[in-house]
Amino acid sequence: MQQLSLILTVILAIALTPSQWSLGISKIYGVYGQLSPTKNAPYRRFVPAFYIFGDSTADSGNNNELSTIARANFPPYGRDFDSRHASGRFSNGKMTSDWINSFLSLPLVPAYLSREARMFPFQGANFASAGAGILNNTGDVLGEKLSNWQQIELFLERRNELVARIGVVAASRHLRNSILYIATGGNDYIHNWITNDTDAALLPNDQFNALLLTTLRDQLQVLYNAGARKAAVLGIGPVGCAPHFLWQTNSTTGNCLEAVNGYVSQFNDGLREMLVQFNQRNRGVHFVYRDIFDVVYRMAKFPFNFGFTNGNTACCGVGNFGGGDRCLSPMMVCANPLFNVFWDEYHPSHRANNFIAKQLWSGVDPSTTTRNSTSTAVYSFLTIQQLAALQLTED
Numbered sequence: 001m002q003q004l005s006l007i008l009t010v011i012l013a014i015a016l017t018p019s020q021w022s023l024g025i026s027k028i029y030g031v032y033g034q035l036s037p038t039k040n041a042p043y044r045r046f047v048p049a050f051y052i053f054g055d056s057t058a059d060s061g062n063n064n065e066l067s068t069i070a071r072a073n074f075p076p077y078g079r080d081f082d083s084r085h086a087s088g089r090f091s092n093g094k095m096t097s098d099w100i101n102s103f104l105s106l107p108l109v110p111a112y113l114s115r116e117a118r119m120f121p122f123q124g125a126n127f128a129s130a131g132a133g134i135l136n137n138t139g140d141v142l143g144e145k146l147s148n149w150q151q152i153e154l155f156l157e158r159r160n161e162l163v164a165r166i167g168v169v170a171a172s173r174h175l176r177n178s179i180l181y182i183a184t185g186g187n188d189y190i191h192n193w194i195t196n197d198t199d200a201a202l203l204p205n206d207q208f209n210a211l212l213l214t215t216l217r218d219q220l221q222v223l224y225n226a227g228a229r230k231a232a233v234l235g236i237g238p239v240g241c242a243p244h245f246l247w248q249t250n251s252t253t254g255n256c257l258e259a260v261n262g263y264v265s266q267f268n269d270g271l272r273e274m275l276v277q278f279n280q281r282n283r284g285v286h287f288v289y290r291d292i293f294d295v296v297y298r299m300a301k302f303p304f305n306f307g308f309t310n311g312n313t314a315c316c317g318v319g320n321f322g323g324g325d326r327c328l329s330p331m332m333v334c335a336n337p338l339f340n341v342f343w344d345e346y347h348p349s350h351r352a353n354n355f356i357a358k359q360l361w362s363g364v365d366p367s368t369t370t371r372n373s374t375s376t377a378v379y380s381f382l383t384i385q386q387l388a389a390l391q392l393t394e395d
């Protein structure tokens with residue numbers, strides 16, 4: 001019997017494309033399915049460190065050090081994390097960036113504002129900050145945060161420290177082969193444009209998109225000029241599927257708000273194009289687009305295909321769809337977070353983050369099946385797994 005299931009697994013593994021793979025796994029193993037995508041150890045030697053930029057989908061504790069309501073350093077956050085500790089992560093367990101970190105076989109990189117970050121300067125660092133976005137004043141309504149520009153300034157500070165310690169040649173080699181993970185932009189909609197929070201929010205969507213993209217391009221250029229060569233730049237997820245917006249609009253169907261999704265999809269299309277040009281213009285660079293919209297959308301719409309029972313209700317929250325408030329107390333937690341795509345009003349759960357990470361790690365970009373790509377475009381569609389396997393010696 002055991003032998004038979006092994007054979008079936010092997011046959012399925014051969015028959016499934018990468019995007020179907022996770023689906024197959026969850027059908028075979030149920031919800032406790034294998035969470036690691038592949039053997040990762042060989043990639044480690046080409047990736048000396050992992051640098052994380054972004055928002056609450058990647059903040060591992062920087063906001064604990066700031067004065068803000070955008071914090072998650074209290075239970076029940078972290079209840080399913082390895083340490084069961086509420087570290088500041090907006091998840092019941094791992095965030096997507098943590099899963100990628102573990103696929104790279106690197107120790108989890110510390111939050112830059114924490115004491116550990118100063119103790120281990122060669123591992124990389126996490127600069128992400130809940131509430132932050134591409135624009136400086138995105139998220140200001142929540143309190144202090146590290147904006148994307150500030151995160152980049154801290155990266156430059158770390159670079160100077162490496163140069164001072166090991167010299168410019170070794171520091172350049174370290175940075176060239178390190179992977180940057182950049183997960184930003186969602187809050188520029190959630191805590192800026194949609195809520196009319198700043199002057200920029202008065203712009204029509206296409207002009208706001210253009211402002212986000214030129215700002216992000218300038219930010220990536222600074223990272224490139226500082227020596228970064230491998231980066232995964234994430235698109236924005238389907239914000240219109242977040243329980244918060246279903247609650248806010250008094251949704252009766254629980255369906256995603258497609259108008260909101262349309263705005264962020266337009267950003268994602270622009271980001272793909274921008275990265276193609278960026279890679280053409282800058283010698284030796286591999287800054288790749290990685291899509292999360294498609295996989296999160298599929299989980300929200302078809303939760304059963306992934307072994308979830310609920311695709312639109314926060315496991316921890318109050319009100320319709322659990323979207324009426326943040327996750328504030330262990331009393332608010334659902335029966336079993338394994339079955340919910342969303343952990344709180346905005347953030348996917350530990351297990352949903354695993355599916356997202358597998359897509360980022362080795363999934364094919366969904367847009368490549370619907371449009372023709374030039375050879376340079378293909379270049380910017382490398383997976384993170386492929387980035388990790390690149391060994392860069394010179395520009």
Ligand SMILES: *[C@@H]1O[C@H](CO)[C@@H](O)[C@H](O)[C@H]1NC(C)=O
Binds near residue numbers: 136149150
């Ligand atoms: C954003 O903030 C940075 C400092 O972090 C500053 O250099 C830049 O000029 C600001 N940009 C705008 C548009 O205000």
Ligand SMILES: *[C@@H]1O[C@H](CO)[C@@H](O)[C@H](O)[C@H]1NC(C)=O
Binds near residue numbers: 196
């Ligand atoms: C933002 O402004 C637009 C245009 O003025 C308006 O239609 C919309 O209702 C406003 N949204 C919020 C959340 O205030």
Ligand SMILES: *[C@@H]1O[C@H](CO)[C@@H](O)[C@H](O)[C@H]1NC(C)=O
Binds near residue numbers: 248249250
């Ligand atoms: C949702 O329902 C509440 C309470 O009935 C109401 O105050 C609010 O205006 C409604 N919002 C929308 C967007 O319909």
Ligand SMILES: *[C@@H]1O[C@H](CO)[C@@H](O)[C@H](O)[C@H]1NC(C)=O
Binds near residue numbers: 370371372
């Ligand atoms: C892709 O290229 C083929 C042949 O060059 C063409 O027939 C097709 O319309 C193109 N598709 C798109 C989406 O541009």
